[in-house]
Amino acid sequence: MPAEASHRTIGLHLDQAFVRLAGERHAGRRDDFKRHFGRRADQVMNEMTVLFETVPEAVRRLQGEGKKLAIVSTKYRSRISEFLQREGLLEAFEVIVGGEDVLRHKPDPEGLQLAVERLGCRLQDALYVGDSVVDAEAAQQAGVSFAAVLSGVTRREEFDAFPSAAVVENLRQLTD
Numbered sequence: 001m002p003a004e005a006s007h008r009t010i011g012l013h014l015d016q017a018f019v020r021l022a023g024e025r026h027a028g029r030r031d032d033f034k035r036h037f038g039r040r041a042d043q044v045m046n047e048m049t050v051l052f053e054t055v056p057e058a059v060r061r062l063q064g065e066g067k068k069l070a071i072v073s074t075k076y077r078s079r080i081s082e083f084l085q086r087e088g089l090l091e092a093f094e095v096i097v098g099g100e101d102v103l104r105h106k107p108d109p110e111g112l113q114l115a116v117e118r119l120g121c122r123l124q125d126a127l128y129v130g131d132s133v134v135d136a137e138a139a140q141q142a143g144v145s146f147a148a149v150l151s152g153v154t155r156r157e158e159f160d161a162f163p164s165a166a167v168v169e170n171l172r173q174l175t176d
Contacts, residue, residue: 016105051087052151058171063092070095070115072128072138074105095119106134109142116144127165129174136162147174 018026018033062069069092071080077098084090095118102110116126128139131152139146140162147166148159159167168174 049083052170054151054170054172056087056089058175059089059092061175068095068119068121069093070097070119072097072106072111072115074099076100107137107141109138109144112138112142112144116142129171133158133162136164149174 018030022029022033059069071093073080073096075098077096077100080096080098081090084093084096095115097111097115097118099105102108102114104110106112112126112128113123116123119126123143124145126144127147128135128142128144129147129149130136130139131149132154136146136148136159145165146162147168148154148156148162148164149171150156150167150169151171156167166174
């Protein structure tokens, strides 16, 4: 399978990712896939996750400016919290919405709407920063401004179909 195919699953829930990769005819095997994926993810996900070098500075800068920060992900909240704790950034985020917190996953806007609600702000005052088309779709559906960061595998031109407040190479450029 070409890497490009797996790149197109970034940001999707495992159910969606499996069907996109294996096809609808194999949908009955989703639970097996999720069970095996979960076991392997428990072993390697946080250990192998690395933080882009511009992230800590950008997060601290935004926090210092009084911005409320949240994370919306299809990953489990516990994995996100564990990783952020390891990197010394957990306290910077007021809200973490994980895949277990919503019934419908990105690109559905439920996670973004929940995060904005928990932050106590309005959708029109929020900015969602993401690195995938799934993120851009979720922001558009939620009515939230979107900034694309090109540090992932999504190419700049793939974001052209979506309204964007900014398209930047890394988070430092966004905070600048």
